[in-house]
Amino acid sequence: MHVFTDTPPGGEPGRDDREPLIRAAMERAAEDAPPPPDLVPVALVRGRRRRARSRAAIGAGVAAVAALGVLGATLPMWGGGAEPVRRASAASQITPDPAPLDTSDPWLRFPVHIEPSPGESSMADLPEDELSRQRVFQNEAAAVLEGLLPKAFAPIRPVDLDVSLYQGGPDGPDYPITFSVRPKAAPGAAHADPPCTSVLEKHLRCREATLPNGITVRSVTASGDEKEGKTVTGTTLTFERRHSSVRLSVGGDDEAMVSAPVTTDQLLAVVQDAAFLELVDYADAHPMEPKEHAVRGG
Amino acid sequence: MFRRASRGTDGFEEFARAGQRRLYRTAYLLCGDADAARDLTQTTLAKLFQHWHRVRAADHPDAYARTVLTRTYMAERRRRLRDLLAHTPIAAPAPEVGPELTVTLLAALAELPPRARAMVVLRYWEDLSVETVAELLRCSPSTVKSQCSRSLATLRTRLGDARLYTTRS
Numbered sequence: 001m002h003v004f005t006d007t008p009p010g011g012e013p014g015r016d017d018r019e020p021l022i023r024a025a026m027e028r029a030a031e032d033a034p035p036p037p038d039l040v041p042v043a044l045v046r047g048r049r050r051r052a053r054s055r056a057a058i059g060a061g062v063a064a065v066a067a068l069g070v071l072g073a074t075l076p077m078w079g080g081g082a083e084p085v086r087r088a089s090a091a092s093q094i095t096p097d098p099a100p101l102d103t104s105d106p107w108l109r110f111p112v113h114i115e116p117s118p119g120e121s122s123m124a125d126l127p128e129d130e131l132s133r134q135r136v137f138q139n140e141a142a143a144v145l146e147g148l149l150p151k152a153f154a155p156i157r158p159v160d161l162d163v164s165l166y167q168g169g170p171d172g173p174d175y176p177i178t179f180s181v182r183p184k185a186a187p188g189a190a191h192a193d194p195p196c197t198s199v200l201e202k203h204l205r206c207r208e209a210t211l212p213n214g215i216t217v218r219s220v221t222a223s224g225d226e227k228e229g230k231t232v233t234g235t236t237l238t239f240e241r242r243h244s245s246v247r248l249s250v251g252g253d254d255e256a257m258v259s260a261p262v263t264t265d266q267l268l269a270v271v272q273d274a275a276f277l278e279l280v281d282y283a284d285a286h287p288m289e290p291k292e293h294a295v296r297g298g
Numbered sequence: 299m300f301r302r303a304s305r306g307t308d309g310f311e312e313f314a315r316a317g318q319r320r321l322y323r324t325a326y327l328l329c330g331d332a333d334a335a336r337d338l339t340q341t342t343l344a345k346l347f348q349h350w351h352r353v354r355a356a357d358h359p360d361a362y363a364r365t366v367l368t369r370t371y372m373a374e375r376r377r378r379l380r381d382l383l384a385h386t387p388i389a390a391p392a393p394e395v396g397p398e399l400t401v402t403l404l405a406a407l408a409e410l411p412p413r414a415r416a417m418v419v420l421r422y423w424e425d426l427s428v429e430t431v432a433e434l435l436r437c438s439p440s441t442v443k444s445q446c447s448r449s450l451a452t453l454r455t456r457l458g459d460a461r462l463y464t465t466r467s
Binding site: 022029030039046049109132 | 310311314315318319322323324326327332335336339340341343344345346347348350351352369399400403404418419422423436450451453454457
């Protein structure tokens with residue numbers, strides 16, 4: 001194709017004649033691109049290396065998942081500190097090696113990448129079938145949460161470190177979200193939760209409510225340390241359903257010093273929603289996370 | 299662009315060879331630089347091979363490949379931007395020496411923010427619908443429309459008042 005330039009015959013170019021110009025110019029530029037060498041052989045080498053790295057991590061990952069389970073179960077579910085959700089740092093969101101997903105899926109959400117700490121596993125270490133199962137669940141959960149939480153959380157994206165982690169918000173602030181459905185510990189293995197007590201001087205408010213569907217939910221709203229006169233507040237809801245302990249936690253952006261833009265009542269409405277409970281019931285029947293095996297709240 | 303990928307071990311090579319030129323051209327328009335375009339295309343192909351079983355099973359492997367290419371480009375641009383903010387500035391690659399129109403277009407594209415540039419390339423080079431571009435770049439269709447309109451105006455200005463006529467040889 002030959003492309004010629006000429007002076008316009010006159011008149012203001014409308015939108016319709018801008019597009020052909022740009023299309024033709026891009027066609028021309030693409031044709032002018034220096035011809036590439038055959039890129040396939042090197043791509044094969046690099047692709048095999050990527051596969052090998054992924055597989056090599058699986059063995060270590062399984063052990064780390066178990067260790068993470070212990071740590072996760074013993075993380076403070078209430079207390080004066082900030083919600084123990086790790087937010088994706090700016091530097092860790094590079095997403096250097098995301099697994100591509102089927103683009104025909106209308107719910108496709110590209111995951112936020114958090115680099116695992118040394119010795120920590122991530123979802124990328126899972127066997128492919130399990131990884132695929134968890135990603136599908138995360139994708140659906142992110143869509144449901146985005147539909148139920150206030151608009152300020154949109155878009156909600158899965159975090160590739162763990163199936164329970166998500167991140168909300170556009171380019172900033174970023175709101176860490178945890179949606180966890182864990183099989184309960186064996187009877188007798190877990191102590192009763194501590195009393196629901198508010199400690200106002202520590203900016204800690206605890207409240208229990210029985211929802212119309214009979215679920216008793218505990219909400220804990222906690223603020224982090226004050227910085228330049230501001231505190232960042234997040235809220236965690238916990239309840240039990242069938243064989244699982246459920247946790248929905250929404251944190252603020254502690255770099256931007258912005259609290260989670262949601263009220264406890266709004267979160268209570270989320271956990272009553274049929275779509276949310278459907279997710280919970282699915283994860284209860286098909287567990288995504290390891291069983292609790294440490295003392296909760298102890 | 300691509301034919302449906304064939305099954306078997308060698309399916310990837312067939313798929314990649316059939317599509318690498320198109321991917322490379324898109325990468326060239328995105329990067330404005332032959333070396334960067336080659337790296338981007340190669341990384342994209344390596345990622346596709348890593349997850350080849352999933353790509354092969356996709357309804358539209360070509361769309362899958364384009365998505366990986368675009369998102370890899372966006373991730374790389376974000377990284378470069380962070381580097382730029384955190385460390386020493388990284389100069390934008392100079393356009394390849396070539397015909398004047400191409401130089402002007404690549405220079406004009408380089409002035410657009412990465413996401414706007416990706417929108418223009420996907421919309422007017424890949425000829426994707428507004429909705430598909432929006433889905434691929436995780437934004438609303440109205441954002442794509444308004445951004446493309448602004449970008450077209452910018453490009454049109456940079457390309458001057460020249461009007462293009464195309465003929466086929």
